[in-house]
Amino acid sequence: MPQKIFAPWDDPTEKPLISFQNVTKRFGDFTAIDNVSLDIFTREFFALLGPSGCGKTTLMRMLAGFETPTEGKILLAGQDIGPVPPNKRAVNMMFQSYALFPHLSVYENIAFGLKREGKDKGTIETRVAEMLKLTRLEKFRNRKPHQISGGQRQRVALARSLAKAPKLLLLDEPLGALDRKLREETQFELMDIQEKTGTTFVIVTHDQEEAMTVASRVAVMDEGKLMQVSTPDRIYETPNSVYVADFIGDVNLIEGKAHQSGDNVQVIWAEGQPPLMAKTQKDFSLDQQCWLAIRPEKVSISAERPQAPNTVQGKILDIAYLGNISTYHVQLPSGQVIKAQEANTRRIARRTFTWEDEVWLGWTDTAGVLLEK
Known part of the structure; x- marks a missing residue:
């Protein structure tokens, strides 16, 4: 039986x-x-993503009860939580700094909230043991926070937040203090823990890669507004605006004027250059300003002119070698720079292309997304 999506x-x-x-x-x-x-559903791992000052932390603080809305209301499981104080909400928050008690052991840190609630000793021991197992911290139970690593401290904070079995866990830049490799490992641990507990997670991050990795859906924010709310693949493949396309991942943005017939659009973009071909479900008026957004991995690079609906010629300006991929920055006669990406599937004794080489770039008419703003 196929698994329900x-x-x-x-x-x-x-x-x-x-x-x-x-x-x-x-x-x-x-x-x-x-x-x-905005609606967020049970068992979701939901990401609020955007640059500093876009409002994502304010949204989270209102959920936690540290701020109250000026207008409108927030419902949690159908109840207006505006009048409910933070300590009475079925919500827990894990802070960026982890805020562990330095004088308490890992075990005591996790047990802290349960003791405050007046739970009996047996219940506390059972629950803390569950949390230690879930976060793989059993052998560190008697250590103090300064005796364990940053990644382990992060897991203690997570275990403490989950110990009270909240309906909702808020995570404010939870992996910001970890180095890149540990952050990537911890992202998968977080997803695993979230799935096992069934708790709804809402994470605030400015790291697009993190949001795209962990989240069931992502809300991209800018200046207090939601720009797009969708699954990571849709946000990457079909951004709804130039802002979202540019904010998520690497993208080439070519500005032009639209000439549409049916779902085919010719983009008039540079003097002396043939129009670019694109397909779209949207309606553009004649000569309407538009932007063609194409991901670098969808642009091919070759020495000869490729057989493709869109071909442009230029000169290699820069090469970024990232081990698994190389990104070529190619300057066109118009001065525009287009990035093309190639996977390095073989060990490179010698590059196919180098700086200053004249090359051809090509892409299909469905490779890009045509945007109007």
Whole structure:
């Protein structure tokens, strides 16, 4: 029997766990959150992604109860949580700094919230043992935070947050303090733990790779507004605006004027250059300004002119060698630089292309996304 795909947001009968309804948050004259409506579902690993100051942390702080909306309301499991104080919400927050108690052992840190709630000794021991096992910290139970690594401290903070079995766990840049390799390992651990516990996770991050790795859906934010909310693959393959295309991953953006017939569009883009061909489901008016967004891995590079709907010639300006891939920065006669990416499948004794080489770039008419803003 095929596994049911997890996509509650596509099911009209599913009720969201969290519902932001026309939420605005102002600090004096500054609007941090601008009329945001957003639904997040049970068991989701949801990412709020955007640059510093885009409002993602303010959204999270309102969920936690540290801020209250200026307008609109936030529902948790159908209940308006505006009047509910932070300590009475079925929500827990894990801070970027982890905020562990340095004088308490790993075991005592995890047990802290349960003791505060007045749970009996047996319940606490059982629950802490479960959390230690889940986060693979059994053998560190008696150590103090300064006696364990950054990645282990991160897991202690996670175990402590999950010990009280919250409906919702908020993670504020939780992997920011870890080095790259450890961060990548921890991302998969987080996903694994989230899946095992079934807790809904909402993560705030400015790291697009992190959001794309861990999240079931991503909300890309800018200046207090939601720019696009969708699954990672859709945000990458079909961004809805130049801002989202540019923010997520590497992209070539070619500005031009649209000449449309049916779903075929000719993009008039540079003097003396043939138009570029693209396909779209959108309607563009004659000569409407548009942007063709193409990912570098969808652009081929060759010495001879390729058989492709779109071909341009240029000179290699720069080469970024990243081990598994090489990115070529190719300058066209118009001055525009287009990036093309190639996988390094063989060991390179000698590059096929080098700096200053004249090369051809090619891509299909479906490789890019045509955007109007």
